[in-house]
Amino acid sequence: MTLHLVVPAEIEQRLRAKAGEAGQSVDDYVSKLLATAVTSPTLDELLDPVRRDFAAAGLNEDQLMDLGRQELEAMRKENDARGDDLRAVYDSMVVFQWAALPPGREHATIRLLQSGQIRLCMSASLLGEIRGILSRPRFEPRLRT
Numbered sequence: 058m059t060l061h062l063v064v065p066a067e068i069e070q071r072l073r074a075k076a077g078e079a080g081q082s083v084d085d086y087v088s089k090l091l092a093t094a095v096t097s098p099t100l101d102e103l104l105d106p107v108r109r110d111f112a113a114a115g116l117n118e119d120q121l122m123d124l125g126r127q128e129l130e131a132m133r134k135e136n137d138a139r140g141d142d143l144r145a146v147y148d149s150m151v152v153f154q155w156a157a158l159p160p161g162r163e164h165a166t167i168r169l170l171q172s173g174q175i176r177l178c179m180s181a182s183l184l185g186e187i188r189g190i191l192s193r194p195r196f197e198p199r200l201r202t
Contacts, residue, residue, distance in 0.1 A: 062087075142176040145169075149186045156191065 064072070076086035111121060136143075145166055155163045169175045190196070 143169075143174065144178050145175045146178050146180075146183070149183060149190060152187050153190055 072083055072087065076083045079086055081089070114121075116124065147166070151164050151166070155167050166175065170177055
């Protein structure tokens with residue numbers, strides 16, 4: 058299939074830059090983005106079979122939440138026994154505070170990260186959001202000093 062897209066100049070520049078970084082033509086890069094977007098299940102699609110199983114189990118909400126807490130605790134104990142790291146996904150505001158506040162004033166989980174007690178997990182979209190916040194015109198003069 059051949060598509061003709063009209064995109065703003067800024068988006069075109071970013072697509073060209075990202076395609077170049079990936080060592081791909083813009084057409085190949087956009088084709089892969091579209092394929093990923095179309096073939097990746099939505100959160101609702103992923104959760105649908107789990108929701109059906111929960112409904113079939115006949116548990117009320119309180120029982121379900123208790124079961125969830127018990128299983129989470131069991132999983133954490135198993136991870137501890139294997140020596141697996143705790144993992145954290147930080148909201149962009151936590152990372153912004155980490156960047157903006159003086160040492161010692163950061164969120165408590167940042168100190169856990171720095172001490173090696175947890176491992177940070179971040180998505181490309183979250184990194185993009187953080188970059189976007191820090192590159193806003195109101196912050197740019199402050200970040201250059």
